[in-house]
Amino acid sequence: MRATWDVFCNVIDNYGDIGVAWRLARDLARQPDLEVRLWVDDLEAFRRIWPSIDADRAEQSEAGVAVRAWRTPFDDTAAADVVIEAFGCALPETYLRAMSARASAPVWINLEYLTAESWADAHHGLPSPHPSLPLIKHFFFPGYTEATGGLLIESDLAERRRRFLADGVADFWCRLDVAAPEAGELRVSLFAYENAALPAILDAWAGDAAPVSCLVPEGRVVPQLAAWLGAAGLRVGETHQRGALRLRVLPFLSQDDYDRLLWACAVNFVRGEDSCVRAQLAAKPLVWQAYPQTEGAHGQKVAALLARYGEGLDAASSRAIGGLWRHWNGIPEALEVPSCWRAFRLHHETMTRHADAWASRLSGQGRLTEKLLEFVEKRIK
Numbered sequence: 001m002r003a004t005w006d007v008f009c010n011v012i013d014n015y016g017d018i019g020v021a022w023r024l025a026r027d028l029a030r031q032p033d034l035e036v037r038l039w040v041d042d043l044e045a046f047r048r049i050w051p052s053i054d055a056d057r058a059e060q061s062e063a064g065v066a067v068r069a070w071r072t073p074f075d076d077t078a079a080a081d082v083v084i085e086a087f088g089c090a091l092p093e094t095y096l097r098a099m100s101a102r103a104s105a106p107v108w109i110n111l112e113y114l115t116a117e118s119w120a121d122a123h124h125g126l127p128s129p130h131p132s133l134p135l136i137k138h139f140f141f142p143g144y145t146e147a148t149g150g151l152l153i154e155s156d157l158a159e160r161r162r163r164f165l166a167d168g169v170a171d172f173w174c175r176l177d178v179a180a181p182e183a184g185e186l187r188v189s190l191f192a193y194e195n196a197a198l199p200a201i202l203d204a205w206a207g208d209a210a211p212v213s214c215l216v217p218e219g220r221v222v223p224q225l226a227a228w229l230g231a232a233g234l235r236v237g238e239t240h241q242r243g244a245l246r247l248r249v250l251p252f253l254s255q256d257d258y259d260r261l262l263w264a265c266a267v268n269f270v271r272g273e274d275s276c277v278r279a280q281l282a283a284k285p286l287v288w289q290a291y292p293q294t295e296g297a298h299g300q301k302v303a304a305l306l307a308r309y310g311e312g313l314d315a316a317s318s319r320a321i322g323g324l325w326r327h328w329n330g331i332p333e334a335l336e337v338p339s340c341w342r343a344f345r346l347h348h349e350t351m352t353r354h355a356d357a358w359a360s361r362l363s364g365q366g367r368l369t370e371k372l373l374e375f376v377e378k379r380i381k
């Protein structure tokens, strides 16, 4: 019999919640004998990362996943064998009651935010009994070590990337209406929150000795780019040249096209969690802006990932990447942005080799979907 899985996603802000929930639901649906439903409370946000979603439909099917609008009040629904609550979104009361009414309780999992911090090892898998219902929730922590739940890496990802790089890049640029890189050009993708270090990095790119082209999917950073350009606004498709820098605003891409953009660029500036992982898997040097948190808590996340990512890198390259990451996250850094960028540029080749080795290492460390299936297998009654 096919096991049923329900994944619940409450979109709080940005695209990370739906981005991860959708990636997971799609990957689960590719496994044999699983029936997957994804409940989403903001289909408009979902449509942005997956344009074939119809934001007005309560029920639809996409990539083998039954997509359901999560509405309040929540209609009575039979609970699934496995229930995934993405990022602590509180499940509807009616659904909790349906879970406890089952002859055998579902395996209930709270999929947590990714962090490279070491405490994730000890917290992964911990149970938390419901205060009044006969249900136990388990905390599932993605992470970078074997003791965690691993990372969302589809089993065919490396092969898809390889095929794209072998014969798909030219078509991709054509489809985006972007010229292929010229000789010596450094192509950068930029996905960021508002960022105090942005004007300095744009200045550094404009003053670079070689052409830098920066591709920016439409989003929160665009008003800041417009201000730097001295323009009233910036629309999708506009291109601006300042010194060595050519800036181009792209439409917000589908999740799969965004992966392709990361594969095709030489450096990727990413933010939050999902794009950060995808940039690591793209095997190219990356600059990460963590989701800003109060009291600088994101600084620890940045330091933790830098420490892991930097393992095996020579001191100079490690210094170069660390300097830029710190500026990009508002963490004190002795070197100025232009020096950090020059160092980053100088060590780009070494960092690219390192990024390739890092991506292979991540793939060998345990995939989240497989670990989740194992975790559930041990608990299912």
Ligand code: TRH
Pocket: 012, 013, 014, 015, 016, 017, 018, 019, 020, 048, 049, 050, 113, 191, 217, 251, 252, 253, 254, 255, 256, 258, 271, 272, 273, 274, 275, 276, 291
């Ligand atoms: O959008 P984000 O900033 O999401 C954040 C973080 O997840 C953060 O931890 C969370 O607390 C906060 O939201 C509420 O960044 P993230 O995680 O990289 O998610 C972006 C998703 O959007 C990812 O799945 C990739 C996708 N995407 C596209 O599909 N098309 C695009 O053009 C771009 C730029 C991104």
